[in-house]
Amino acid sequence: DIQMTQSPSSLSASVGDRVTITCQASQDISNYLNWYQQKPGKAPKLLIYDASNLETGVPSRFSGSGSGTDFTFTISSLQPEDIATYYCQQYDNLPKTFGPGTKVDIK
């Protein structure tokens, strides 16, 4: 299985801050990576697909980049409603696997 790691595991930032999360795959996955947001008690929500494409309806303050083994997810200006856990997910190989998540909260 392809192992996904994320850093940091949690972070605190102020409203308006730029937030960056990294995701690393255990092998080259090209751009076969998606990002999800999960709020407490809710199902995950797709934000970014194919590493850098914004899902329809998702605010433009969210973005993604990277290819190969190293990927970045960015919130350009953190908003109170962005408090959540963020997961990366690879689909280069079966089984599809998720990163352990990064919990984002407000400082």
Add this chain to the structure above:
Amino acid sequence: QVQLQESGPGLVKPSQTLSLTCTVSGGSISSGGYYWSWIRQHPGKGLEWIGYIYYSGSTYYNPSLKSRVTISVDTSKNQFSLKLSSVTAADTAVYYCARETPLNSRFDYWGQGTLVTVSS
């Protein structure tokens, strides 16, 4: 708007079989074009993909669970189901059903999730 809803027992005894159903509305499973997946999340933990089924009945299961998992589809009811046999406490989790686009594995619609506890 596609909606998915999980249903099934919230409590299962050890060694028994966990059975869940996902009812899809706002879209037809039999129209094809999507995989229908099960994903679980252990309490306070990350996400684990269990497997998927296509409307034709073809399936793929996570090898870590393959020996215990069966996913089936009932297109007449627009439902798909999960059975997980020989459960232990380690199978206690929130179980989600989700629609997946085959091209780029986007899980774009999810059910709300259902907590299944394995306990005697």
